[in-house]
Amino acid sequence: MADYLTDIVAYHRRRAALDDESFTSLLAGLDAIEPRPSLRSALLASAGLGVVAEFKRRSPSKGWFVEPETDVATRVSAYERAGAVAVSVLTDTPHFGGTLADLERAAQHVELPIVRKDFIVDARELLRARRAGASAVLLIAAALQPEEVASLAGVAHDVGLEVLLEIHELSELELAELAAADVVGVNQRDLTSFRVDTDRARRVLAALPPGAARLAESGVRGPDDLAGLVGFDGVLIGEACMRARDPYATVRALVERGASVHQDLRHHESV
Numbered sequence: 001m002a003d004y005l006t007d008i009v010a011y012h013r014r015r016a017a018l019d020d021e022s023f024t025s026l027l028a029g030l031d032a033i034e035p036r037p038s039l040r041s042a043l044l045a046s047a048g049l050g051v052v053a054e055f056k057r058r059s060p061s062k063g064w065f066v067e068p069e070t071d072v073a074t075r076v077s078a079y080e081r082a083g084a085v086a087v088s089v090l091t092d093t094p095h096f097g098g099t100l101a102d103l104e105r106a107a108q109h110v111e112l113p114i115v116r117k118d119f120i121v122d123a124r125e126l127l128r129a130r131r132a133g134a135s136a137v138l139l140i141a142a143a144l145q146p147e148e149v150a151s152l153a154g155v156a157h158d159v160g161l162e163v164l165l166e167i168h169e170l171s172e173l174e175l176a177e178l179a180a181a182d183v184v185g186v187n188q189r190d191l192t193s194f195r196v197d198t199d200r201a202r203r204v205l206a207a208l209p210p211g212a213a214r215l216a217e218s219g220v221r222g223p224d225d226l227a228g229l230v231g232f233d234g235v236l237i238g239e240a241c242m243r244a245r246d247p248y249a250t251v252r253a254l255v256e257r258g259a260s261v262h263q264d265l266r267h268h269e270s271v
């Protein structure tokens with residue numbers, strides 16, 4: 001029996017095979033579009049553990065978090081006002097209830113860097129991401145062959161996108177160099193079983209490459225979960241932001257705790 005990730009990636013490969021728009025036509029005029037602010041710089045400049053707040057209407061593991069017609073603009077604007085350093089937008093429709101139009105609308109309403117979070121297996125999706133207003137695209141190590149990581153990352157960089165390379169295991173870290181990743185994300189959710197291991201990010205932190213920004217992903221339910229992620233530049237939070245009745249207050253509390261966990265560490269180091 002196939003696992004969840006294999007099923008989702010197979011869907012995206014089938015979709016790419018049916019896509020009849022050419023790379024060349026999507027490339028036309030792209031260099032005239034102003035690049036968005038950098039995700040890597042925003043993470044590295046953040047005073048503490050920067051919060052990347054996510055817009056995902058549903059997930060395959062948990063079902064719907066909000067009504068299917070929930071507007072992206074209001075929510076990401078609240079994330080920005082609350083001090084998030086970047087926004088992540090899920091653009092997969094069948095599994096996450098998102099669209100590329102959501103990302104485009106988010107880009108029209110916030111100044112923050114925006115990550116296109118999807119299961120990208122085809123270079124044309126990179127061009128669409130850039131056109132829609134993404135700063136960075138997610139490449140998932142477990143979903144791609146090493147040569148695909150290298151070639152997709154090469155195209156992304158050529159068109160002015162940053163690469164967020166997502167890993168789960170230390171064995172996938174060599175792909176970060178291959179991709180010249182701008183940000184390395186450690187996803188604490190096993191995408192084959194959906195199980196979250198809240199120690200996973202901490203275990204691999206010391207081995208992450210020094211040049212890339214370091215992002216912990218998944219499984220953060222609230223401010224108290226941030227203490228275990230000290231040492232990362234940022235944390236990507238989806239469900240907790242989406243379930244929030246008051247997204248501003250929820251993200252604000254996460255941002256404040258994200259800043260103070262680093263202050264706590266500096267205090268401990270100085271005594």
Ligand SMILES: O=C(O)c1ccccc1NCC(=O)[C@H](O)[C@H](O)COP(=O)(O)O
Binds near residue numbers: 054056060218238
């Ligand atoms: O969210 C899921 O259930 C999921 C299932 C399979 C593949 C990917 C999945 N999510 C994408 C993400 O990586 C998360 O949305 C992101 O890291 C935030 O996670 P969380 O804060 O736990 O919602």
